[in-house]
Amino acid sequence: MSLASIVSVSTAQVTHREHNLGWANGAVTNTALDGRLSQAAMQYRSYAPVPRIAFYDIAFPKDCAEFASMSGHAVLVVTAVVQDSTELPPARIYLGSGPAGTDLLRIASVQSRVASADVRATFGQFRVDALYLLPSRPNVGARDVLMDFAAHRQGFRLAQLSGQVPKPLAACAEADTRSQHPSDSVLWALVRREYPDLSRALESAH
Incomplete structure (x- = not known):
């Protein structure tokens, strides 16, 4: 299903930059994820060493039937690379701001070099790829996705979501995302379809 991507960079010279990579369709391979990092490294090479970078993908259910099976959730994959290993894994990813924000449920994460x-x-040698459940309601309005690193940086804005969903989901019935979660079989079927490479490492870490 449709995937949205954004790069958020924290640099020494510029406190925070966001670069929208736009929308894409289809599965996201590890080659594509690595390519985004390489592209960003070239773009921000003049700022090196950059303390941290993060980007995300959202994989939505393919239709209303899967939306219902996912209990109204999409999945959010966050990739972050940092200079200081103590910043990973992120302490928290949430919607909104501060203590009142709504924490996203982390399903699995894997750290690598x-x-x-x-x-x-440009960005450092320490990387994490993490999978979260993202409540997704049609026409919910704009929302910020914020990340607290484990050290040094809190309230890092990963994304500003428009609140729009792909057209096939616009007419889906809303689900109670606060009390209901998808089954493992439904969740991992979606993850394996949308992230065929990364899903193997994430599922092993689950």
Whole structure:
């Protein structure tokens, strides 16, 4: 289903930058994820060393039947790379702001070392890929997605969601996302379809 991506960068010279990568369709491979990091490393090389970078993908259910099976949730994959390993994994990802924000449920995460020399030189060698459940209601309005790193940086705005959903979901019945979660079988079927490479590592860490 449709996937939205954004890069958020925290630099020494510029406190925070956001770069919208736009919308795409289809599954996201590890090659595509690594390519986004490499592209960002080239773009921000002049600011190196950059303390941290993060970007996300949202995978929506493919239709109203899957939306209902997912109990009204999409999945959010967050990839972050940092210079300081104590910042990972993120302490919290949430909608809104401050203590009153709505925490997203983390399903799984996997930490690794960055292989690309260009990415290491710009953003650091420590990487995390994490999977979250994202409540998704048609026409809910704009919402910020914020991230608290484990150290040094809180309230890092990962994204500003428009509140829009793909057209096939616009007429779906709303679900009670606060009290209902999808079954593991339904959730991982979606994740395997949308993230065929990353899903193997995430599922092993679950």
